[in-house]
Amino acid sequence: DQQVKQNSPSLSVQEGRISILNCDYTNSMFDYFLWYKKYPAEGPTFLISISSIKDKNEDGRFTVFLNKSAKHLSLHIVPSQPGDSAVYFCAAIEWNSGNTPLVFGKGTRLSVIA
Amino acid sequence: DTGVSQDPRHKITKRGQNVTFRCDPISEHNRLYWYRQTLGQGPEFLTYFQNEAQLEKSRLLSDRFSAERPKGSFSTLEIQRTEQGDSAMYLCASSSTTSSVSPFGPGTRLTVT
Numbered sequence: 001d002q003q004v005k006q007n008s009p010s011l012s013v014q015e016g017r018i019s020i021l022n023c024d025y026t027n028s029m030f031d032y033f034l035w036y037k038k039y040p041a042e043g044p045t046f047l048i049s050i051s052s053i054k055d056k057n058e059d060g061r062f063t064v065f066l067n068k069s070a071k072h073l074s075l076h077i078v079p080s081q082p083g084d085s086a087v088y089f090c091a092a093i094e095w096n097s098g099n100t101p102l103v104f105g106k107g108t109r110l111s112v113i114a
Numbered sequence: 115d116t117g118v119s120q121d122p123r124h125k126i127t128k129r130g131q132n133v134t135f136r137c138d139p140i141s142e143h144n145r146l147y148w149y150r151q152t153l154g155q156g157p158e159f160l161t162y163f164q165n166e167a168q169l170e171k172s173r174l175l176s177d178r179f180s181a182e183r184p185k186g187s188f189s190t191l192e193i194q195r196t197e198q199g200d201s202a203m204y205l206c207a208s209s210s211t212t213s214s215v216s217p218f219g220p221g222t223r224l225t226v227t
Contacts, residue, residue: 034214041221043118043205043221044218046215046216049214049215089156091156100145100162100214101147101159101162102147102157102159103159106155106156107156
């Protein structure tokens, strides 16, 4: 059973436009959410996170939105740059219950076209 | 500190051979995690340690897999009698008990022929 779902395997966006990557989860015990970026042959790199007590967190060009009632989060990248082309993973943990291994989605491959 | 490191970066082995991977976490991190990533999937949790204690093992971790963290610093992951289905990227991450963010190492790419 896939507790974290990224239903779009790929996304293509023009340089300078907004990229929106979506993620849904089923486990209501998840209380902390993270986005990781991964280039081929490298480990995932942490990008941005959000606690379940918030609905938005912003860091430069990256903003994560959380809709707890819909069990949905999204990552917005504005403006998109060619260097953003990578696979993006959504991950979740049950931080307050001490269940800390990350549960990942399958990823979305973002291609930013110059 | 240069972050989480893993060795080797690549390993090619024949089916039936044993392999061992090493992970060196960030020095002040007491938690260490192993994940496995196959093509088209996200990383999947295998096991984790808090200091030298192995606190949780996934059902993905068959009895051919064993992990250790003998002194609460580096960790090793051994796969015995490798199978072609073991071919994957093996990732290590570490964290402190006060942080939800786990930096990852570069991974070890295992190919079983």
